[in-house]
Amino acid sequence: MTELPRITHHSSVCPHDCPSACSLEVEVIDGRSIGRVRGNKRQSYTDGVICAKVARYSERIHHPDRLLHPLRRTGPKGSGAFERISWDEALDEIARRFLAIEAEHGSEAVWPYYYAGTMGLVMRDGINRLRHAKRYSEQYSTICTTTAWTGFIAGTGKLAGPDPREMAKSDCVVIWGTNAVHTQVNVMHHAIKARKQRGAKIVAIDIYHNATLAQADLALVLRPGTDAALACAVMHVLFRDGHADRDYLAAHTDAPDELEAHLATRTPEWAAAITGLSVAEIEEFATLIGTRKKSFFRLGYGFARQRNGAVAMHAALCVPTVTGAWQYEGGGAFHSNSGIYKWRKSLIEGLDVADPKVRRLDQSQIGRVLTGDAQALRQGGAVRALFIQNTNPVSVAPEQELVKQGFAREDLFTVVHEQFMTETAAMADIVLPATQFMEHDDLYQGGGHQHIMWGGKLVEAPGECRSNHEVICALAQRLGVDHRGFTMTPRELADWTLRESGRGTLDELVANDFLDIQPDFRTAHYLDGFGYRDRKFRFKPDWPKVPNANAGPTGPYEQMPALPDQWDVIEAADDSHPFRLATSPARNFLNSTFTETPSSLKKEGGPTLMLHPDDAAKLDIVAGQEIIVGNRRGSVHLAAALFEGVVRGVVIAESIWPNAAHRHGRGINTITGADSPAPFGGAAFHDNKVWIRKA
Numbered sequence: 001m002t003e004l005p006r007i008t009h010h011s012s013v014c015p016h017d018c019p020s021a022c023s024l025e026v027e028v029i030d031g032r033s034i035g036r037v038r039g040n041k042r043q044s045y046t047d048g049v050i051c052a053k054v055a056r057y058s059e060r061i062h063h064p065d066r067l068l069h070p071l072r073r074t075g076p077k078g079s080g081a082f083e084r085i086s087w088d089e090a091l092d093e094i095a096r097r098f099l100a101i102e103a104e105h106g107s108e109a110v111w112p113y114y115y116a117g118t119m120g121l122v123m124r125d126g127i128n129r130l131r132h133a134k135r136y137s138e139q140y141s142t143i144c145t146t147t148a149w150t151g152f153i154a155g156t157g158k159l160a161g162p163d164p165r166e167m168a169k170s171d172c173v174v175i176w177g178t179n180a181v182h183t184q185v186n187v188m189h190h191a192i193k194a195r196k197q198r199g200a201k202i203v204a205i206d207i208y209h210n211a212t213l214a215q216a217d218l219a220l221v222l223r224p225g226t227d228a229a230l231a232c233a234v235m236h237v238l239f240r241d242g243h244a245d246r247d248y249l250a251a252h253t254d255a256p257d258e259l260e261a262h263l264a265t266r267t268p269e270w271a272a273a274i275t276g277l278s279v280a281e282i283e284e285f286a287t288l289i290g291t292r293k294k295s296f297f298r299l300g301y302g303f304a305r306q307r308n309g310a311v312a313m314h315a316a317l318c319v320p321t322v323t324g325a326w327q328y329e330g331g332g333a334f335h336s337n338s339g340i341y342k343w344r345k346s347l348i349e350g351l352d353v354a355d356p357k358v359r360r361l362d363q364s365q366i367g368r369v370l371t372g373d374a375q376a377l378r379q380g381g382a383v384r385a386l387f388i389q390n391t392n393p394v395s396v397a398p399e400q401e402l403v404k405q406g407f408a409r410e411d412l413f414t415v416v417h418e419q420f421m422t423e424t425a426a427m428a429d430i431v432l433p434a435t436q437f438m439e440h441d442d443l444y445q446g447g448g449h450q451h452i453m454w455g456g457k458l459v460e461a462p463g464e465c466r467s468n469h470e471v472i473c474a475l476a477q478r479l480g481v482d483h484r485g486f487t488m489t490p491r492e493l494a495d496w497t498l499r500e501s502g503r504g505t506l507d508e509l510v511a512n513d514f515l516d517i518q519p520d521f522r523t524a525h526y527l528d529g530f531g532y533r534d535r536k537f538r539f540k541p542d543w544p545k546v547p548n549a550n551a552g553p554t555g556p557y558e559q560m561p562a563l564p565d566q567w568d569v570i571e572a573a574d575d576s577h578p579f580r581l582a583t584s585p586a587r588n589f590l591n592s593t594f595t596e597t598p599s600s601l602k603k604e605g606g607p608t609l610m611l612h613p614d615d616a617a618k619l620d621i622v623a624g625q626e627i628i629v630g631n632r633r634g635s636v637h638l639a640a641a642l643f644e645g646v647v648r649g650v651v652i653a654e655s656i657w658p659n660a661a662h663r664h665g666r667g668i669n670t671i672t673g674a675d676s677p678a679p680f681g682g683a684a685f686h687d688n689k690v691w692i693r694k695a
């Protein structure tokens with residue numbers, strides 16, 4: 001007689017790099033394996049809803065290709081030839097090499113490199129404790145949030161906003177520059193609630209007719225990099241038609257009269273010529289938000305991945321400020337709540353031993369750094385060792401030709417701690433197998449909401465996988481560094497961090513699974529003032545001084561417009577590059593994660609380039625045909641996908657496929673750039689001028 005499997009239910013947190021940071025309910029079968037994963041109904045932002053790719057997580061955690069043992073390279077770099085070694089051999093070799101490189105070239109020759117493969121605070125950020133304790137080169141993390149956060153903070157002085165659950169209480173939800181259906185499904189869930197329960201309108205603004213626009217009442221498709229023009233024209237109409245809240249503006253903003261005067265020439269006709277929208281569309285949008293005071297602007301990352309992205313984000317943020325929407329429940333603007341947590345991270349990150357004199361290398365410029373670009377190296381010596389956790393730069397970083405050349409250097413010692421043999425791990429000298437989130441303990445926070453959450457270990461890891469924390473501590477010991485954080489368990493670190501940050505204890509958090517830290521209404525809506533000392537919203541930010549953590553101003557920051565305006569620093573199309581390319585997110589991948597799971601691969605099919613049928617006809621290209629898209633950085637082969645939903649002159653490659661999924665092993669980041677957008681850097685992944693031809 002066969003026994004029925006014993007299924008138990010446990011709570012957890014999705015660790016992936018996603019603003020939703022969903023609270024999960026996980027089935028554990030016989031204490032060993034993962035069954036279904038569902039959204040937690042008790043947590044009111046997740047509200048029982050998660051994306052399909054994480055609902056099928058058993059595919060990823062029990063994947064036959066997981067790394068199970070430490071490996072040492074035996075063939076040439078990138079050949080794929082590795083031998084199995086023990087953990088002791090691996091750790092001893094890493095420590096020996098790091099110490100030798102440090103002795104010969106100084107500690108800054110070692111560069112710990114990481115990102116947000118897991119968003120758990122202990123497992124993600126612990127690498128910085130080792131960095132600081134050893135005075136290894138710092139990382140300036142620019143690949144994702146820099147332009148967007150800077151643009152938002154430029155206006156508010158703070159990275160926070162109204163309770164995102166208020167979307168459900170709004171009369172008009174504006175989803176701007178985020179493909180929420182793909183990237184953060186909960187936004188749609190709350191917006192659709194507002195439509196069902198109170199007849200709210202949903203406006204979505206993007207550069208192609210994506211899955212989110214398909215669900216909108218008003219879908220605005222504009223030319224890439226022209227959002228500030230739209231915002232200016234909308235504000236022009238709001239002032240013109242008496243929808244500006246002048247009392248609010250006088251009390252809460254810095255320069256409303258200057259703004260109004262400046263906008264006099266920013267008419268809908270002016271913006272129509274820039275954005276490609278019709279005057280009627282711009283007027284309709286402006287009237288909608290002018291007459292619905294409870295308008296909730298959900299501002300995404302995507303439209304800030306342009307070289308004028310910080311200016312565009314700030315301009316969009318100014319719109320609900322002109323109507324005074326911040327004053328109402330269901331009104332205002334939200335981008336991220338990362339500013340509300342105020343963690344004390346000195347034990348996790350070793351901030352007490354950080355030396356501000358150590359050089360900071362730009363994460364997005366890893367290709368330039370590894371190929372010896374003097375400016376990228378901050379005029380210092382070469383990077384001779386990399387220690388990588390939680391990221392896959394040999395797929396996701398811009399200027400891939402340089403990235404690949406750098407990783408191929410025989411004099412570079414590369415260690416990659418990973419769950420799978422990613423394209424980055426394949427270039428390593430030593431590969432270490434990593435746990436997945438249900439195999440270790442960690443503390444999480446929501447970016448798109450306001451919960452602190454606990455995700456405890458639910459099952460044993462396969463093979464010899466070790467967590468990031470275990471690996472960092474084991475290395476610290478061999479490298480002879482001393483810091484209290486290396487002697488603590490993840491639970492102890494979480495407990496200390498919670499207590500010191502005034503968020504109770506770990507036991508309390510574990511008992512409740514999550515803690516809702518939503519600030520009170522007046523604070524969240526900035527009714528007692530914005531984050532600047534004079535409490536005023538900035539229509540005229542002092543860009544180089546915007547209070548976002550930064551490495552000093554960069555890019556053409558002196559030329560930034562003083563007031564919201566269209567700023568022409570994007571890679572505009574020209575005669576030899578007639579198209580503008582954006583690398584928008586694929587629904588079934590998360591950056592390069594899930595490019596290993598069978599169901600995601602099946603649903604995505606293969607790398608394609610969406611282009612308008614008329615553009616295709618002009619180039620004599622038919623659907624499915626292999627085409628080449630390129631610019632001065634290189635070229636990429638993809639299959640043509642004809643789609644009426646892109647405007648002429650714009651092409652979209654939903655990403656990020658591995659380089660190896662493309663002919664010649666050159667993926668989409670071959671043609672994206674790593675130059676620094678103003679004012680504090682970033683990565684303009686959706687801002688590329690390209691040519692297209694038949695293969």
Ligand SMILES: Nc1nc2c(c(=O)[nH]1)N[C@H]1C(S)=C(S)[C@@H](COP(=O)(O)OP(=O)(O)OC[C@H]3O[C@@H](n4cnc5c(=O)[nH]c(N)nc54)[C@H](O)[C@@H]3O)O[C@H]1N2
Binds near residue numbers: 179182223582586
């Ligand atoms: N399925 C899936 N989910 C993800 C990810 C993924 O890759 N796939 N990535 C995760 C990560 S790391 C992040 S940071 C978030 C990001 O999530 P989002 O905030 O959604 O940002 P992006 O994914 O960069 O792009 C969103 C949209 O911006 C559009 N866009 C590009 N340029 C412009 C422009 O000039 N103007 C306007 N209005 N729109 C523009 C793109 O076409 C795209 O539809 O999503 C996370 N979630």
Ligand SMILES: Nc1nc2c(c(=O)[nH]1)N[C@H]1C(S)=C(S)[C@@H](COP(=O)(O)OP(=O)(O)OC[C@H]3O[C@@H](n4cnc5c(=O)[nH]c(N)nc54)[C@H](O)[C@@H]3O)O[C@H]1N2
Binds near residue numbers: 017118396397434583
């Ligand atoms: N063309 C183009 N490129 C882009 C973007 C784009 O829109 N277009 N988006 C950019 C953005 S917004 C971002 S954030 C970056 C993200 O790029 P990455 O940070 O590289 O994100 P992922 O591709 O998801 O890779 C994360 C890796 O971490 C590993 N990992 C997960 N958990 C753990 C763990 O606990 N321990 C260890 N050791 N490893 C773990 C996963 O297996 C995975 O390989 O990509 C950027 N690149």
Ligand code: SF4
Binds near residue numbers: 019050590
């Ligand atoms: S929506 Fe984002 S946070 Fe939620 S389960 Fe999917 S990837 Fe994870």
Ligand SMILES: [Mo]
Binds near residue numbers: 144
């Ligand atoms: Mo990101």
